[in-house]
Amino acid sequence: MRANTWAGRNKVEVRDVPDPRILNSRDAIVRITSTAICGSDLHLVDGYVPTMQDGDVMGHEFMGEVVEVGSGVSADKLRVGDRVVVPFPIACGACAACAAELYSCCENSNPNAGIAEKMFGHPVAGIFGYSHLTGGFAGGQAQYARVPFADVNPLKVESGLTDEQVLFLSDILPTGYMGAEMCDIQPSDVVAVWGAGPVGQFAMDSARVLGAAKVIAIDKEPYRLQIAERAGHTPVNFEEVDVRSRLLELTGGQGPDKCIDAVGLEATHGSAHIAAYDRVKQAVRSETERPHALRQAILSCRSGGVVSVIGVYGGLLDKFPAGAWMNRSLTLRTGQCHVQRYMKPLLQRIERGEIDPTRIITHILPLDEAERGFEIFKEKQDNCEP
Amino acid sequence: MAVRAHAEEIVDDSPSVRIAWRSAEDADVPNAGAVRFVPAPDGLSTEVYVVLTYDIPGGAVGKAVAKYFGEEPHQQLDDDLRRLKQVLETGEVVR
Numbered sequence: 001m002r003a004n005t006w007a008g009r010n011k012v013e014v015r016d017v018p019d020p021r022i023l024n025s026r027d028a029i030v031r032i033t034s035t036a037i038c039g040s041d042l043h044l045v046d047g048y049v050p051t052m053q054d055g056d057v058m059g060h061e062f063m064g065e066v067v068e069v070g071s072g073v074s075a076d077k078l079r080v081g082d083r084v085v086v087p088f089p090i091a092c093g094a095c096a097a098c099a100a101e102l103y104s105c106c107e108n109s110n111p112n113a114g115i116a117e118k119m120f121g122h123p124v125a126g127i128f129g130y131s132h133l134t135g136g137f138a139g140g141q142a143q144y145a146r147v148p149f150a151d152v153n154p155l156k157v158e159s160g161l162t163d164e165q166v167l168f169l170s171d172i173l174p175t176g177y178m179g180a181e182m183c184d185i186q187p188s189d190v191v192a193v194w195g196a197g198p199v200g201q202f203a204m205d206s207a208r209v210l211g212a213a214k215v216i217a218i219d220k221e222p223y224r225l226q227i228a229e230r231a232g233h234t235p236v237n238f239e240e241v242d243v244r245s246r247l248l249e250l251t252g253g254q255g256p257d258k259c260i261d262a263v264g265l266e267a268t269h270g271s272a273h274i275a276a277y278d279r280v281k282q283a284v285r286s287e288t289e290r291p292h293a294l295r296q297a298i299l300s301c302r303s304g305g306v307v308s309v310i311g312v313y314g315g316l317l318d319k320f321p322a323g324a325w326m327n328r329s330l331t332l333r334t335g336q337c338h339v340q341r342y343m344k345p346l347l348q349r350i351e352r353g354e355i356d357p358t359r360i361i362t363h364i365l366p367l368d369e370a371e372r373g374f375e376i377f378k379e380k381q382d383n384c385e386p
Numbered sequence: 387m388a389v390r391a392h393a394e395e396i397v398d399d400s401p402s403v404r405i406a407w408r409s410a411e412d413a414d415v416p417n418a419g420a421v422r423f424v425p426a427p428d429g430l431s432t433e434v435y436v437v438l439t440y441d442i443p444g445g446a447v448g449k450a451v452a453k454y455f456g457e458e459p460h461q462q463l464d465d466d467l468r469r470l471k472q473v474l475e476t477g478e479v480v481r
Contacts, residue, residue, distance in 0.1 A: 023481040024478055024480055024481055025477075025478060026476075026477075026478075072477070072478075090480075092472075092475065092476045092480070093476075094475040094476050095471075095475050095476075096431070107471070107475075108471065108472045108475055108476050108480065109480055110480075111479075111480055111481060113468055114461075114464065114465060114468070126480070135480075148480050149476070149480075
């Protein structure tokens, strides 16, 4: 089959690879009808996530049709022919983490749990196409994918919704939603979101759905800020204004009640000397992250507020503003999304028309043009517009 | 466990509580150990504890070599226990 593969730092390549096959009794094979490039795929391609290997099949956002199921998958759970969206974390459904609905921390789905344990203190779940730290599972930017624990994970889509309407249930819509949910939003809340990419846009829409009074979008790409503004959110361009001052102006001097970091470890920064500091530290491998957005969110947040982190971090960072966090009674909440927890309720919100996931789609390409897709996304070419 | 049953002598077998063994005299890696099963604080789960004592040929150098090749007993025991948990909770080891 054809698949988009990691081919070393800054390079992906669509190649012929062996078809996936059933390896465990609870596996299924899915023929992929739609997949997406995630912002976190850029972290892999940029070389900031360790343990990638040449030839690894990329992609953790995919959906399609079940073409084969293992002997351990009962027919009432999943059958050949079912149309499914596959969540990016692989969960066993039986461990203590799964019982607590902490699916991305599943204790049984990562064959390389030992490596993850050394890196993170405790292991994390397997993830499709997302390095060997999370199991080395082949991803979904391919014609077919093997889905472990297929009786637990995939969401069956039986209504007539299009692929474009439901594909993002695999990751970015639940991720954005969890970012807003962790904020414990109250009706009078002003919510600021750092990063107006796809996850950030969904965090903004979710904050609105959960009742926020005002939602602020912080980015530097005019087209992203325009998309946010069209959806009713307030844009702030960090290359044009000082973010903290602007946030004070927008909130009567208090700061946003809730702040969401939808940027993560490769932030860009308006302040050249701070950007240079983190770039140098990353280059000499004494820091793995450039956490500008997180620092700014913590410093900007109203006292007693919540800073919710859904941007991806992978290792160690410097200059964490612990003083602001502690002395101003901030709550810091985070997690890789527990996608399985949100798929059904969010599918219902899409069916009811409360959330329109298609508003963030800019390009639809065939698999063989994945390399161009990565280039457009990384360089933000053509305003990411077709 | 990586230790082979035929080279062991079971020295304690208290059902649901403890199993202890000692290697036979001609074992490649002389060892002794015990597995204890303890009710977890949640009242539903079981905690499994393994104590393993062993004598790797070659002393400290032998241990370092074994660790390099991923065959150091502590590492093997960690991996084995993880796989045991997977089998008990999900029925198989995910590949």
